[in-house]
Amino acid sequence: MCTYLTEKIEVTGSGKGAAGWFALSDATVYFDHPQHASAGHTLNIDFLNPGRGPAARVAVELTAESARALAAAIETTLASAPPGLA
Amino acid sequence: MKDALIAETISIAGHGGDEIEAYLARPLGEDSVGSVVVIHHMPGYDAGTKEIARKFAANGYAALMPNLYYREAPGASPDDAAAAARAQGGVPDERLVGDVAGAADYLRGLEHSNGNVGVIGYCSGGRQSYLAACSLPLQAAVDCYGAFIVSQPPAGMPLKAQPIIGLAQNLSCPLLGLFGAEDSHPSPEETAELAKVLSELGKEHEFHTYDGAGHAFFAVERPSYRVEAAGDGWQKIWDFYGRYLAG
Numbered sequence: 001m002c003t004y005l006t007e008k009i010e011v012t013g014s015g016k017g018a019a020g021w022f023a024l025s026d027a028t029v030y031f032d033h034p035q036h037a038s039a040g041h042t043l044n045i046d047f048l049n050p051g052r053g054p055a056a057r058v059a060v061e062l063t064a065e066s067a068r069a070l071a072a073a074i075e076t077t078l079a080s081a082p083p084g085l086a
Numbered sequence: 087m088k089d090a091l092i093a094e095t096i097s098i099a100g101h102g103g104d105e106i107e108a109y110l111a112r113p114l115g116e117d118s119v120g121s122v123v124v125i126h127h128m129p130g131y132d133a134g135t136k137e138i139a140r141k142f143a144a145n146g147y148a149a150l151m152p153n154l155y156y157r158e159a160p161g162a163s164p165d166d167a168a169a170a171a172r173a174q175g176g177v178p179d180e181r182l183v184g185d186v187a188g189a190a191d192y193l194r195g196l197e198h199s200n201g202n203v204g205v206i207g208y209c210s211g212g213r214q215s216y217l218a219a220c221s222l223p224l225q226a227a228v229d230c231y232g233a234f235i236v237s238q239p240p241a242g243m244p245l246k247a248q249p250i251i252g253l254a255q256n257l258s259c260p261l262l263g264l265f266g267a268e269d270s271h272p273s274p275e276e277t278a279e280l281a282k283v284l285s286e287l288g289k290e291h292e293f294h295t296y297d298g299a300g301h302a303f304f305a306v307e308r309p310s311y312r313v314e315a316a317g318d319g320w321q322k323i324w325d326f327y328g329r330y331l332a333g
Contacts (some may be wrong), residue, residue: 054166
């Protein structure tokens with residue numbers, strides 16, 4: 001199915017795309033058909049800077065299981081950072 | 087040279103007279119041909135759908151696929167354009183109809199056109215194929231697993247699409263529907279409801295629902311591809327367009 005289900009957030013940081021590093025301003029998270037991954041549906045994340053055009057994008061497509069593992073790893077890593085840094 | 091064809095990117099006038107990119111594939115030769123507007127799936131104006139356009143040309147039809155995401159991302163790669171378009175909620179219905187109308191006009195103007203123009207769409211394009219056939223004078227329409235014709239998108243989806251079963255009375259041409267029994271959007275119950283409404287209105291239609299197939303069973307480059315359903319589906323398309331568009 002085409003879910004169109006999308007979460008949009010503002011982000012601060014950098015990403016490395018086809019043309020090298022660029023500043024990020026937005027991220028979209030959605031669960032839908034992948035472009036490349038071998039699965040019917042994947043959790044897709046686009047790190048974006050729309051001001052630089054549609055190609056300013058770092059994309060990942062993860063199985064639901066992988067996406068949950070990633071989310072947990074991010075939380076674990078941030079929680080274990082030295083106090084005051086994260 | 088009966089099998090010679092040409093495929094190329096061109097520019098056409100879409101909704102509101104906007105110049106948009108489109109992919110044209112057509113047979114070479116002097117024979118009169120029917121035409122098909124190909125509506126790409128949600129992942130965009132991609133290599134897989136261009137291959138479908140060439141398949142129509144190889145089978146004797148002029149096919150034109152407008153890039154529905156051109157305005158959001160001119161010149162971008164198909165996946166980047168699809169990401170930009172989905173971030174904005176997809177293609178507005180009014181703009182879709184205008185773009186298909188522009189594509190149909192272009193096809194009717196080709197030197198060897200017989201004047202017959204059909205439409206086919208996949209995934210989100212399936213709904214859009216039905217929408218176009220309810221909004222424009224066309225000769226045949228094919229809906230490949232289009233969702234949200236009958237039912238409302240689930241709550242929370244920022245999708246601009248709304249149910250359009252109420253447009254059925256305006257359907258301008260026969261409709262071929264090709265669906266997967268294991269699909270949930272559209273579900274077999276939804277496609278049965280659409281068939282019921284079309285029957286009540288006396289609108290010519292032919293629906294086939296394939297066991298063992300879910301959504302996107304025509305997409306050869308995806309794990310959803312189902313060779314038996316797709317093979318039979320293509321035969322249904324050739325038979326259907328042969329009756330209403332060919333020659």
